[in-house]
Amino acid sequence: xxxxxxxxxxxxxxxxxxxxxxxxxxxxxxxxxxxxxxxxxxxxxxxxxxxxxxxxxxxxxxxxxxxxxxxxxxxxxxxxxxxxxxxxxxxxxxxxxxxxxxxxxxxxxxxxxxxxxxxxxxxxxxxxxxxxxxxxxxxxxxxxxxxxxxxxxxxxxxxxxxxxxxxxxxxxxxxxxxxxxxxxxxxxxxxxxxxxxxxxxxxxxxxxxxxxxxxxxxxxxxxxxxxxxxxxxxxxxxxxxxxxxxxxxxxxxxxxxxxxxxxxxxxxxxxxxxxxxxxxxxxxxxxxxxxxxxxxxxxxxxxxxxxxxxxxxxxxxxxxxxxxxxxxxxxxxxxxxxxxxxxxxxxxxxxxxxxxxxxxxxxxxxxxxxxxxxxxxxxxxxxxxxxxxxxx
Amino acid sequence: xxxxxxxxxxxxxxxxxxxxxxxxxxxxxxxxxxxxxxxxxxxxxxxxxxxxxxxxxxxxxxxxxxxxxxxxxxxxxxxxxxxxxxxxxxxxxxxxxxxxxxxxxxxxxxxxxxxxxxxxxxxxxxxxxxxxxxxxxxxxxxxxxxxxxxxxxxxxxxxxxxxxxxxxxxxxxxxxxxxxxxxxxxxxxxxxxxxxxxxxxxxxxxxxxxxxxxxxxxxxxxxxxxxxxxxxxxxxxxxxxxxxxxxxxxxxxxxxxxxxxxxxxxxxxxxxxxxxxxxxxxxxxxxxxxxxxxxxxxxxxxxxxxxxxxxxxxxxxxxxxxxxxxxxxxxxxxxxxxxxxxxxxxx
Numbered sequence: 199x200x201x202x203x204x205x206x207x208x209x210x211x212x213x214x215x216x217x218x219x220x221x222x223x224x225x226x227x228x229x230x231x232x233x234x235x236x237x238x239x240x241x242x243x244x245x246x247x248x249x250x251x252x253x254x255x256x257x258x259x260x261x262x263x264x265x266x267x268x269x270x271x272x273x274x275x276x277x278x279x280x281x282x283x284x285x286x287x288x289x290x291x292x293x294x295x296x297x298x299x300x301x302x303x304x305x306x307x308x309x310x311x312x313x314x315x316x317x318x319x320x321x322x323x324x325x326x327x328x329x330x331x332x333x334x335x336x337x338x339x340x341x342x343x344x345x346x347x348x349x350x351x352x353x354x355x356x357x358x359x360x361x362x363x364x365x366x367x368x369x370x371x372x373x374x375x376x377x378x379x380x381x382x383x384x385x386x387x388x389x390x391x392x393x394x395x396x397x398x399x400x401x402x403x404x405x406x407x408x409x410x411x412x413x414x415x416x417x418x419x420x421x422x423x424x425x426x427x428x429x430x431x432x433x434x435x436x437x438x439x440x441x442x443x444x445x446x447x448x449x450x451x452x453x454x455x456x457x458x459x460x461x462x463x464x465x466x467x468x469x470x471x472x473x474x475x476x477x478x479x480x481x482x483x484x485x486x487x488x489x490x491x492x493x494x495x496x497x498x499x500x501x502x503x504x505x506x507x508x509x510x511x512x513x514x515x516x517x518x519x520x521x522x523x524x525x526x527x528x529x530x531x532x533x534x535x536x537x538x539x540x541x542x543x544x545x546x547x548x549x550x551x552x553x554x555x556x557x558x559x560x561x562x563x564x565x566x567x568x569x570x571x572x573x574x575x576x577x578x579x580x581x582x583x584x585x586x587x588x589x590x
Numbered sequence: 591x592x593x594x595x596x597x598x599x600x601x602x603x604x605x606x607x608x609x610x611x612x613x614x615x616x617x618x619x620x621x622x623x624x625x626x627x628x629x630x631x632x633x634x635x636x637x638x639x640x641x642x643x644x645x646x647x648x649x650x651x652x653x654x655x656x657x658x659x660x661x662x663x664x665x666x667x668x669x670x671x672x673x674x675x676x677x678x679x680x681x682x683x684x685x686x687x688x689x690x691x692x693x694x695x696x697x698x699x700x701x702x703x704x705x706x707x708x709x710x711x712x713x714x715x716x717x718x719x720x721x722x723x724x725x726x727x728x729x730x731x732x733x734x735x736x737x738x739x740x741x742x743x744x745x746x747x748x749x750x751x752x753x754x755x756x757x758x759x760x761x762x763x764x765x766x767x768x769x770x771x772x773x774x775x776x777x778x779x780x781x782x783x784x785x786x787x788x789x790x791x792x793x794x795x796x797x798x799x800x801x802x803x804x805x806x807x808x809x810x811x812x813x814x815x816x817x818x819x820x821x822x823x824x825x826x827x828x829x830x831x832x833x834x835x836x837x838x839x840x841x842x843x844x845x846x847x848x849x850x851x852x853x854x855x856x857x858x859x860x861x862x863x864x865x866x867x868x869x870x871x872x873x874x875x876x877x878x879x880x881x882x883x884x885x886x887x888x889x890x891x892x893x894x895x896x897x898x899x900x901x902x903x904x905x906x907x908x909x910x911x912x913x914x915x916x917x918x919x920x921x922x923x924x925x926x927x928x929x930x931x932x933x934x935x936x937x
Binding site (some may be wrong): 228231310433437441442449454459460461466470 | 637638639641775780781783807808809810812814815816817818820821824825826857859860862937
């Protein structure tokens with residue numbers, strides 16, 4: 199028997215779509231199912247051409263507003279992938295639907311911020327658009343939570359992202375952030391939006407996470423790469439969505455009626471990074487200084503520059519650091535460099551000499567000397583020890 | 591850390607007093623165990639933020655444990671899980687044991703190990719529980735002596751080492767039966783993400799008795815890659831419909847040299863807590879807690895469906911009536927051993 203010919207209709211330019219497709223691949227690899235998969239070379243879908251497709255089944259991204267109409271009269275099984283809706287009537291009728299559970303994504307981000315000790319919240323979304331109804335669903339979920347729990351919650355949709363309007367959009371975002379009561383926890387509708395927030399915080403001089411704690415959604419490595427302050431992000435169950443869709447289509451090709459099946463997949467994790475590790479601090483000077491060190495600590499900065507940024511004398515800043523953190527400014531900068539070096543050693547294959555330079559040590563020899571002094575071992579020994587503890 | 595002294599904890603219907611003991615480690619974790627059924631009453635441990643919370647379901651008092659049919663936290667014996675029709679043949683003799691689950695035997699019968707008063711003594715960091723199960727207990731042959739050594743390690747591992755001997759051949763399968771919910775702020779485990787290291791599970795009939803091995807590949811039962819429990823419940827699968835969720839025995843890859851191997855890992859994203867189960871047993875029963883509805887909770891209210899899940903390390907259900915029956919028989923002169931480790935830590 200020749201393999202079933204299956205079309206995957208996704209715009210796989212985002213990490214979410216790629217994970218869904220990876221999940222479909224995992225399902226096929228775990229079984230003896232052979233599918234002849236049809237995708238465009240650029241991993242983008244052309245819904246309008248699908249009626250010419252001589253195949254056996256389709257898995258399609260129903261967040262694409264063209265999908266329901268384009269696929270309605272197709273005589274072969276179709277499985278829909280998309281965002282969940284709070285209104286059951288919003289789902290396309292007669293099609294099995296695998297959804298990322300928008301309400302649970304927001305709940306996980308919100309609970310995380312609550313656990314950090316925050317009591318005020320905001321949501322940074324995107325303006326309504328037919329291709330991103332999921333964003334409105336996330337906004338709705340946020341509104342429902344803050345209403346239910348009677349806490350302060352502000353929603354800001356901002357402007358659509360465009361090259362021409364970028365300057366104004368950033369200015370408006372900074373203005374919005376300036377007007378928010380602080381400290382506050384902000385949930386961004388995606389990591390792409392969270393990255394814009396982080397950038398606006400740097401421009402506006404708001405300390406992250408001391409004044410503004412931020413959680414994104416997608417756990418997108420690209421967004422992570424483009425921010426100085428590592429971003430906390432909710433991880434969607436996208437691979438599981440792909441596995442589920444493949445399983446349903448597999449059953450439908452064997453004749454099972456799955457038209458009424460709807461599966462909501464909750465998030466599978468949250469990658470907790472600095473952007474949400476809110477700790478109440480009493481001294482605004484220490485707060486601003488910590489914010490500066492987190493951004494530029496690896497660029498060879500000295501106490502002098504930190505004090506300049508904060509706008510106080512070295513002596514005053516040192517007093518505040520001693521009282522609040524029981525450390526000197528220099529010690530905190532050094533700690534930041536060492537932490538970054540350890541992070542890079544554990545999670546990347548970067549050569550040690552490059553790590554030394556990237557973390558603001560003047561040479562590899564100097565980094566060795568600092569490790570010896572602070573941890574009484576070499577960087578390599580430190581790493582071995584760390585790996586061993588992680589394994590046991 | 592040394593085990594605490596005994597604290598009074600209610601009494602049996604015949605007036606004999608019951609007690610509980612507390613195990614602590616150096617990292618803010620504490621586990622409470624009672625001599626009623628060797629029951630794990632409570633397990634409190636920090637979440638991602640260091641906030642200590644409860645990860646086990648539990649009843650409010652000893653009376654509720656005695657009246658309950660949920661086997662909550664208890665040590666289950668002589669036979670964990672089911673025996674078809676409560677019958678088996680051993681060395682040419684037919685035995686009939688208690689039928690307490692719709693015509694089948696379940697979890698030791700009407701007066702299983704979970705309802706018995708164990709002898710408990712402390713031994714430094716260890717808590718040692720002993721029970722002598724008389725000839726004919728639940729209908730089973732032979733007098734069986736069981737010792738369970740419990741220890742709480744600093745890495746959050748609750749280490750359970752069982753030994754047992756018998757003066758006559760008898761089936762034996764013991765398990766701990768804790769229900770976990772790693773997020774004490776949400777009374778529903780469907781957002782927990784589970785991984786089970788098994789290529790096969792035992793498909794069951796309507797009476798929950800195994801009918802044969804089945805590959806997990808391509809089915810809702812494939813947790814070799816971690817997946818949320820809740821969304822799998824919506825996969826169209828007749829095996830799930832039979833019992834309203836998961837209540838099936840997995841067959842983890844076989845242990846090397848009788849040493850415990852990791853059989854399952856469960857992560858709760860919100861709290862950041864992670865449960866790891868290691869065991870040397872051939873079977874792992876995964877129960878998603880769909881029938882917990884109405885069970886009284888320690889807070890005075892009632893649990894709902896999916897309030898907790900259980901991962902029970904044991905022999906295969908009804909193994910005594912199958913081709914591998916001999917593997918589940920304890921004979922005189924042999925020391926039966928089981929080693930299971932539950933570890934709760936954070937990501």
